[in-house]
Amino acid sequence: MPLIEQAVETAARRPVLSVQNLKTHFLTDAGVIKAVNGVSLSVGEGETLAVVGESGSGKSVTGLTVMRLLGRTTARVVGGSIEFIDRDGKAIDLLNLSDMGMEKVRGHDIAMIFQDPMSSLNPVFTIGNQIAEPIRIHQGYGKKEARAKALDLLRQVGISDPESRIDSYPHQLSGGMRQRVMIAIALACDPRLLIADEPTTALDVTIQAQIMALLKQLQAERNMAMIFVTHDLKLVDEIADRVAVMYASQVVEEGPVDQVLGHPRHPYTKALLECIPSRRDAQGERRQLHPIPGTLPNPLSPPSGCRFHPRCAFAADICIASDPELEAVARDHVTRCLRWQEVAL
Secondary structure, rough: OOHHHHHHHHHHHOOOEEEEEEEEEEEEEOOEEEEEEEEEEEEEEEEEEEOOOOOOOOOHHHHHHHOOOOOOOEEEEEEEEEEEOOOOOOOEEEHHOOOHHHHHEEEEEEEEEEEOOHOOOOOOOHHHHHHHHHHHHHHOOOOHHHHHHHHHHHOOOOOOOOOHOOOOHHHOOOOOHHHHHHHHHHOOOHHHHHHHEEEOOOOHHHHHHHHHHHHHHHHHHHHOOEEEEEHHHHHHHOOOOOOEEEOOOEEEEEHHHHHHHHOOOOOHHHHHHHOOOOOOOOOOOOOOOOOOOOOOOOOOOOOOOOOOHHHOOOHHHHHHHHOOEEEEEEOOOOOOOOOOHHHOO
């Protein structure tokens, strides 16, 4: 059994989603962009897996591939598998599921909260209609019953005066309220898996904290699996059980949050932690910020060997010559680094 599977199997006894060696490529006039290149992830019931990394690392594309929402782009899934366990315990191969079959799963068993609620919500329909739509489609409710459930969902996500808000249009709500509406839509059919793609982006700190608390509460009530996509490691520490760090379309480190953030074994993870302004050392002193030099590699022509080596303080000749595989460094903790022992010092 591959190391990544061993780590995941131990951490999640009842897996809801298992992604193995996923490869999603975009065909462009300039060449092929390998946006997701061999990603393996898994998440279990009641568990939160955070997926972190810089913009362009492949986080959102991974989530959209799971949801099969890349159909109208030049994206092609060229390898790997995505297995989902439904409510009856049946394993479903999402990549080989028919379009009609995926429509029954999407929004019902697997739901997604998108980054920008203003562009994700339909401006010409009331929020009540948009929340009620998946209830009618997937659960067969009539208009009156679906509206009543939509009203209840607005209460659950903390919308004040839901009786009047239910007939509001998205532009009449604040950013925080629109994000709560997106959460209500995602949870309308009690999904087994929720993919939250940077759900607190562009929200102020107070609203961000409210949304995070709400997600944790709703997840606990439903024993729902959640993949939380973010670039903010402070949020990871608050909400996640495990974390997968992505860089240049690959998972470079994965494991329990306390191990990965407390004892990083990949230079990229270590570098991300050193970019957090409020982070303190073992003596309680504020650490000096150390920005990561350079930028993400050109996706059309990534560097040979380890993709992080042009920006890495630990890079050696072996890092340029050899492409590292995921290696177990502790129980449930893997890293894609040839020199992880030096990183650990």
